[in-house]
Amino acid sequence: MHARTLEAPATVGSSEVRELLKVERLTKKYGEHTAIADISFTVHEGEFVVLIGPSGAGKSTLLRSINRMIEPTSGHVWFDGMQVDALDKKGLRELRRKIGMIFQHYNLVDRLSVIENVLHGRLGYKSILTGSLGMYQAQEKERAMELITMLGLEEHTYKRADQLSGGQKQRVGIARALIQNPRLLLGDEPIASLDPKAAKTIMDYLKSIAHTLNISMIISLHQVQVALTYADRVLAVRQGRIVYDGLPRDLSLERVRDIYGADAGDLIIDTGDRHVD
Amino acid sequence: MSLDKSESIQNIVTQSGRLAASGRSIKVKPLSKSRLTMRITMIALAALTIYGFFVFDYKNISPWQGTIDMLTNFKTMFLSPHLAHLTFWEGAYAIVVTLAMAVLTTLISAFLAFFLALFAAQNLSNHTVARSIQAVAAFIRSIPTVLWVLIFAISAGLGSVAAIVGMSFHSISYLTKAYAESFEEMDQGLIEALRATGAHWWHIVFQAVLPMSLTYLISWTFMRFEINFGVSVAMGAAAGAGGIGFDMFMASAFYHDLREVGAITYYILVVAFLLEMLSLRMKSAVRGKMI
Structure with a gap:
């Protein structure tokens, strides 16, 4: 993966790094129901953005509108110089291979080995024939081994994916996303099915990947505490709209209550020691 | 009433x-x-x-007497079988002919049904296309195999060609439905995950759909092979396609030799039993091994 040097001064606003993703007035309607409405935000290179909000607030829809797994009703998305909403089929493939995605249920091919699952991340670069037959180049396989080792899975390389624990499966999912050479990683509640220890491991990996490989992250989470610990920036969505966009340390308990609903007074939210500093 | x-x-x-x-x-x-x-x-x-x-209208035959006569015939058939009009090896050759018809039919239909099923599965294909294929397949399935064979006999003449084409027709529609349902069982998230990497539709088919549904495909194919074997026996007689079915037809309808019918039934029984064993072996091998 090519280490990207931080581009000096700011293209937009006061930020010091380059803007990677820009979402403008994005809306998705399902008939009468509005899943997300009028959402605008930008993400910079290497930025770790955590998306919070109650279930059904539109987090998943928002994430999938970015790589057009869901077609937005209106609005624009710019990613790395491409206007996402105007892409044709070929352009869309090019876009998708620059954006990795990880999922709550990992979505691995259970019957294939770890390394085969990781190599699936290269399919976006392959021709129909070589991809279908699973013929990968030597560099691709080397890169797969590197990532597997980096994520501590080397002893499981040839195990079937269904023999792994949840945390290990998610690491395979991360490796599959990273082998794409992505510039952005979307995570749809990647730790929601994991125990706290495995969840922490995954979050630590994601955080270090964001900073060392300079890959931006947009990760949706249910645990506010985790969001506050890891995020460079928090985006909160409620009823399809962004209700908070800012630093985690500015997110007060009152605002969290606001995000999750007025009568969520005794919500199990532990904002931790983040406000003491 | x-x-x-x-x-x-x-x-x-x-x-x-x-x-x-x-x-x-x-x-x-x-x-x-x-x-x-x-x-x-x-x-x-x-x-x-x-x-x-x-x-x-019992035509003065008592049902009781009729049952007893039938059992007596069964006794003659199965307890004293013999071969009169063909040698043991001729019988063995005939059953190989029947098996060959079943194998060929199954191979042709499995291959074509796989591709048709991809377009007939709701989660892999366009809704309208999927529906249309399902509808045509249902229509073909609703007409019995024998009729398809006789329909093709018009152009190909009675014989093995008509039998195989007609049998394949029915097999394809059957397997298309079975395969498509296996594909639809697949976790939608998996397809989504690969689509999100920029993978092509064919990549998803061969890298996710096929490995995930392979055991289903194999069991359905084998099940259809067993059906095809049975149908091949019948087609040997009904469509003059040859094989053990034709010999059985000759033994019963032409020579009225119940004992030979019994012997031929044993041939078929042995092969059916071997097929069952083979299919069980194959299934457990596929399940146990990493595929």
């Missing part, structure tokens, strides 16, 4: 309905309109069946 009879049925039904309404018993399955219709139909059919036995 007479009017008073159906009324009494109505009474029974409403009575049991009233029982539930009285609140003494709690019904797990409430008596809905469709269940009521179902029940009336079943009772009517049962009554008609019993009525039928009293009005059959």
Whole structure:
């Protein structure tokens, strides 16, 4: 993966790094129901953005509108110089291979080995024939081994994916996303099915990947505490709209209550020691 | 059925309905309109069946005597089989011919059905295309294999070609439905995950759909192979396609040799048994191994 040097001064606003993703007035309607409405935000290179909000607030829809797994009703998305909403089929493939995605249920091919699952991340670069037959180049396989080792899975390389624990499966999912050479990683509640220890491991990996490989992250989470610990920036969505966009340390308990609903007074939210500093 | 009879049925039904309404018993399955219709139909059919036995034209043959005669024939067939018009090896060759027809039919139909099923699966294909393929396949399936064989016999003439084409026709539609349902079982998230990497549709088919549904495909194919073997036997006689079926037809209808019919039945039984064993072996091998 090519280490990207931080581009000096700011293209937009006061930020010091380059803007990677820009979402403008994005809306998705399902008939009468509005899943997300009028959402605008930008993400910079290497930025770790955590998306919070109650279930059904539109987090998943928002994430999938970015790589057009869901077609937005209106609005624009710019990613790395491409206007996402105007892409044709070929352009869309090019876009998708620059954006990795990880999922709550990992979505691995259970019957294939770890390394085969990781190599699936290269399919976006392959021709129909070589991809279908699973013929990968030597560099691709080397890169797969590197990532597997980096994520501590080397002893499981040839195990079937269904023999792994949840945390290990998610690491395979991360490796599959990273082998794409992505510039952005979307995570749809990647730790929601994991125990706290495995969840922490995954979050630590994601955080270090964001900073060392300079890959931006947009990760949706249910645990506010985790969001506050890891995020460079928090985006909160409620009823399809962004209700908070800012630093985690500015997110007060009152605002969290606001995000999750007025009568969520005794919500199990532990904002931790983040406000003491 | 007479009017008073159906009324009494109505009474029974409403009575049991009233029982539930009285609140003494709690019904797990409430008596809905469709269940009521179902029940009336079943009772009517049962009554008609019993009525039928009293009005059959038995042509002075007592059913009892008929049953005994049939069992005697079975005894002759299975307890004293012999081969008169063909040697052991001729019989073995004939069964290989029958097997070959079944293998060829299954191979052709499995190959074509795989691709058709990809377009017939709701989660992999366009909704309209999927529906149309399913509809055509259902139409083909609803016409029995024998009729397809006879339809193709018009152009190909009676023989193995018509038999294989006709049998394949039915097999393809059967396997298309079975395969498509196996594909639809697949976790939608998996398809989404690969689509999100920029993978092509064919990549998803061969890298995710195929490995995930392979055991299903193999069991369905083998099941159809067993059916095809049975149909090949019948087609040997009905369509003059040759093989053991034709010999059996000759033995029974031409030579009236019950013992030879018995011997040929044993041939078929042995092969059917071997096929069953093979399919069990294959399934466990596929399940155990990493595929």
